[in-house]
Amino acid sequence: MSGYVSRFERRQGTVEPLGEQGRTVSAAATEAVSIELRRVEQSFGQNRVLRGIDLDVPAGQFLAIVGKSGCGKSTLLRLLVGLDRPAAGSLRFADRSGNTVEANARIVFQEPRLLPWARVVDNVAVGLGQVIDKDTARVKALMALDDVQLTDKADQWPARLSGGQRQRVALARSLVSRPGLLVFDEPLGALDALTRITMQELVSRVWRELGFTAVLVTHDVSEAVHLADRVIVLDGGKVALDLEIPTEHPRRHGDPDLAVVERRLLDAILG
Amino acid sequence: MTAYDVASDRPRQRRSWVLPALPARRIRLEWLLPYAVPIVLVLVWQLFSSLGWISTRIMPAPTDVAAAFVEQLLSGALLHNVAVSGARALAGLIVGGTIGLLLGITNGVSKLSEQLTDTSLQMLRTIPHLAMIPLVILWFGIGEESKLFLTSLGVLFPVYLNTFHGVRNVDRELIEMGRIYGMSGWTLFRKVILPGALPSIFVGLRYALGIMWLTLIVSESIAASSGIGHMANQAREFMMTDVVVLSLLIYAALGKLADVIARALERNALSWNPVYQK
Numbered sequence: 201m202s203g204y205v206s207r208f209e210r211r212q213g214t215v216e217p218l219g220e221q222g223r224t225v226s227a228a229a230t231e232a233v234s235i236e237l238r239r240v241e242q243s244f245g246q247n248r249v250l251r252g253i254d255l256d257v258p259a260g261q262f263l264a265i266v267g268k269s270g271c272g273k274s275t276l277l278r279l280l281v282g283l284d285r286p287a288a289g290s291l292r293f294a295d296r297s298g299n300t301v302e303a304n305a306r307i308v309f310q311e312p313r314l315l316p317w318a319r320v321v322d323n324v325a326v327g328l329g330q331v332i333d334k335d336t337a338r339v340k341a342l343m344a345l346d347d348v349q350l351t352d353k354a355d356q357w358p359a360r361l362s363g364g365q366r367q368r369v370a371l372a373r374s375l376v377s378r379p380g381l382l383v384f385d386e387p388l389g390a391l392d393a394l395t396r397i398t399m400q401e402l403v404s405r406v407w408r409e410l411g412f413t414a415v416l417v418t419h420d421v422s423e424a425v426h427l428a429d430r431v432i433v434l435d436g437g438k439v440a441l442d443l444e445i446p447t448e449h450p451r452r453h454g455d456p457d458l459a460v461v462e463r464r465l466l467d468a469i470l471g
Numbered sequence: 472m473t474a475y476d477v478a479s480d481r482p483r484q485r486r487s488w489v490l491p492a493l494p495a496r497r498i499r500l501e502w503l504l505p506y507a508v509p510i511v512l513v514l515v516w517q518l519f520s521s522l523g524w525i526s527t528r529i530m531p532a533p534t535d536v537a538a539a540f541v542e543q544l545l546s547g548a549l550l551h552n553v554a555v556s557g558a559r560a561l562a563g564l565i566v567g568g569t570i571g572l573l574l575g576i577t578n579g580v581s582k583l584s585e586q587l588t589d590t591s592l593q594m595l596r597t598i599p600h601l602a603m604i605p606l607v608i609l610w611f612g613i614g615e616e617s618k619l620f621l622t623s624l625g626v627l628f629p630v631y632l633n634t635f636h637g638v639r640n641v642d643r644e645l646i647e648m649g650r651i652y653g654m655s656g657w658t659l660f661r662k663v664i665l666p667g668a669l670p671s672i673f674v675g676l677r678y679a680l681g682i683m684w685l686t687l688i689v690s691e692s693i694a695a696s697s698g699i700g701h702m703a704n705q706a707r708e709f710m711m712t713d714v715v716v717l718s719l720l721i722y723a724a725l726g727k728l729a730d731v732i733a734r735a736l737e738r739n740a741l742s743w744n745p746v747y748q749k
């Protein structure tokens with residue numbers, strides 16, 4: 201948790217442990233899950249995309265997946281959030297005490313996929329899924345918007361937002377149900393360089409604050425190294441490299457230790 | 472935060488520095504300019520009529536048309552005929568529009584329904600509906616049914632085609648997003664598919680309004696005993712060119728009114744769309 205001070209606390213001028221100021225409820229509802237993949241395979245016709253993935257992700261870890269375009273990263277993510285079923289192999293989620301659970305999994309795509317005809321706050325409320333009364337939904341949505349620092353845009357139309365702001369709304373929508381697993385498919389790929397950096401800090405901050413398990417697919421190796429506890433390289437339908445990155449969060453851009461890791465990953469990807 | 476606000480503020484800024492640059496008098500002139508040609512034409516028309524250069528049997532003077540308007544208004548005939556035509560138009564729009572909308576939605580959502588009915592509808596569409604007037608008169612006579620049938624038929628196809636197209640072209644990724652967040656069936660339709668198809672449905676509606684008036688004008692002129700078309704046709708028999716021209720103007724006004732209403736509805740329903748945000 202080192203270094204993180206919520207906006208609310210900053211305004212108050214006090215630095216207290218998280219969860220002391222009305223965030224307890226939302227944070228406590230998060231139950232990070234661990235992921236266990238065994239010999240997972242997926243193919244599209246003759247195209248065998250995943251050829252036996254074995255992977256254990258501890259609850260609360262930030263895992264990044266990198267690899268060449270078309271190597272099956274998105275395919276793997278779709279399996280994780282239950283959008284598709286694997287052709288073979290097994291997939292299991294467990295809570296911190298090891299009991300098998302349903303992962304409350306959410307996905308953030310490269311495109312924000314906001315409903316243009318719903319105001320920002322209503323777009324976030326879409327993430328609540330089940331029908332609850334309007335006032336509760338709004339309160340929860342506003343809390344999630346606060347997580348991404350966009351409460352002031354709550355009643356705007358999405359068309360009025362910048363690309364970075366739209367992606368923050370998409371992030372809030374995925375956070376509002378307090379997921380145990382949050383999966384990102386190149387979420388910052390469409391943003392300009394400066395907005396990307398701001399967004400990376402934001403993703404890192406909400407992950408540290410809310411403690412979900414995170415799986416990030418990115419084509420930007422330095423982004424992977426900057427955000428993740430661990431990076432895997434996908435190649436030929438298998439995990440080709442699996443690297444832990446022990447450097448403490450939050451990380452500084454341009455850290456020499458991270459540059460070394462980045463070099464190794466690039467070598468592995470480019471072969 | 473400031474870096475993000477730039478995009479949203481830009482349109483407002485642009486307006487605020489373009490308008491004040493123009494002096495107030497020039498703005499008023501700019502508004503009047505588009506109407507200058509019609510106004511001059513009417514004045515010239517009036518002048519030529521007063522000088523006797525245009526026969527009133529070919530074209531009545533603007534003042535004659537105005538007089539006919541007052542006369543028809545006072546006798547109550549005008550309001551009666553407008554009401555009759557308006558009611559017919561509305562009935563045709565509701566019947567044809569509802570059928571077109573429902574068919575468009577059903578075929579847009581269901582592949583089976585599309586395969587079952589789309590080809591038949593496309594075949595029917597190739598028949599010009601006004602060419603059916605003789606047949607329709609044989610079926611229904613010149614009663615209300617014939618007008619209702621023809622306007623409904625005319626309205627049906629543009630509404631159907633555009634609704635179908637709109638539903639089919641709703642962003643796949645948004646539908647997938649909806650499903651991820653647990654939407655299905657009616658909820659998915661109400662929150663994603665229908666709003667996504669709405670811009671296209673409005674295009675269909677505005678097309679349909681044009682066809683609606685056209686169908687009504689033709690069928691009222693040929694087969695009716697009331698309504699504006701009938702009024703014009705009767706006036707022709709008595710060589711009352713002023714009433715004929717008045718009828719034309721009233722049709723034009725009704726058409727314009729319907730379009731204005733449709734545009735207002737559209738702007739209201741699509742206020743989320745940047746095109747309608749001023």
Ligand SMILES: Nc1ncnc2c1ncn2[C@@H]1O[C@H](COP(=O)(O)OP(=O)(O)O)[C@@H](O)[C@H]1O
Pocket residue numbers: 244247249267268269270271272273274275276
């Ligand atoms: N729905 C699908 N149908 C057929 N082929 C697919 C489908 N989804 C992905 N593929 C193929 O699987 C491979 C991996 O795709 P993907 O997982 O999207 O790659 P990436 O690592 O770039 O995200 C590609 O060759 C792609 O063409």
Ligand SMILES: [Mg+2]
Pocket residue numbers: 273274275385
């Ligand atoms: Mg991909």
